[in-house]
Amino acid sequence: MSRPKEPAPVQPVVSVLGRNWDAFWPGLLREMEQELGPAEDITEPFPFTETNYYDNELGKPIYRRIIAFEGLIDPLRLVDIKLAFNDLEAEYLREDGTRRVNIDPGILSLERLVLATGKEFSHRIYLGRGIWADLTLLYQWGGWRTLPWTFPDYAGERVQSILTRIRSTYKAKLRAR
Numbered sequence: 001m002s003r004p005k006e007p008a009p010v011q012p013v014v015s016v017l018g019r020n021w022d023a024f025w026p027g028l029l030r031e032m033e034q035e036l037g038p039a040e041d042i043t044e045p046f047p048f049t050e051t052n053y054y055d056n057e058l059g060k061p062i063y064r065r066i067i068a069f070e071g072l073i074d075p076l077r078l079v080d081i082k083l084a085f086n087d088l089e090a091e092y093l094r095e096d097g098t099r100r101v102n103i104d105p106g107i108l109s110l111e112r113l114v115l116a117t118g119k120e121f122s123h124r125i126y127l128g129r130g131i132w133a134d135l136t137l138l139y140q141w142g143g144w145r146t147l148p149w150t151f152p153d154y155a156g157e158r159v160q161s162i163l164t165r166i167r168s169t170y171k172a173k174l175r176a177r
Contacts (some may be wrong), residue, residue: 006019009072010107011170012036012081013163015049015115016065018101024064024092031091032067035084041068044045049153057098066159068166072173073107075114079131081105082116106136108166109166110174113137114156123149140166145169 045063085103092100106115124132138145144160
């Protein structure tokens with residue numbers, strides 16, 4: 001028989017896609033920090049070239065930043081964070097109503113990376129209030145493992161290397177508790 005237990009706190013991570021970063025950064029970072037506390041690991045913008053899915057809305061070229069935050073959180077906060085960041089995206093809309101940025105929050109544990117999404121799909125688990133959990137990557141046997149639905153950018157070496165660094169810091173935080 002399984003015995004219910006509370007999960008370990010998780011590491012909040014956020015991926016931001018956009019172009020013309022001067023138009024929204026560092027204001028966007030300050031607003032994300034209001035929700036999640038101080039950022040501790042912020043990548044420089046790097047090219048997002050694995051898909052053209054966002055080209056029409058965001059424009060080209062698109063760059064990504066990945067941000068990890070100092071504090072660990074209860075995994076159940078993912079819904080609130082996604083909804084808050086949806087509102088934040090809306091604050092940065094262009095005059096024509098298109099997004100200037102795409103903000104994808106997620107939670108990283110020792111075993112997995114889960115992203116929050118408002119889009120239902122067969123492998124996604126409903127969390128409530130219109131938000132689903134997307135199991136994006138598994139961490140097994142010393143490395144990240146993709147799944148049939150893993151987005152091409154998360155399947156790549158660059159993003160996985162960043163996530164491995166963030167995971168190492170997260171692991172040290174758990175040990176220190």
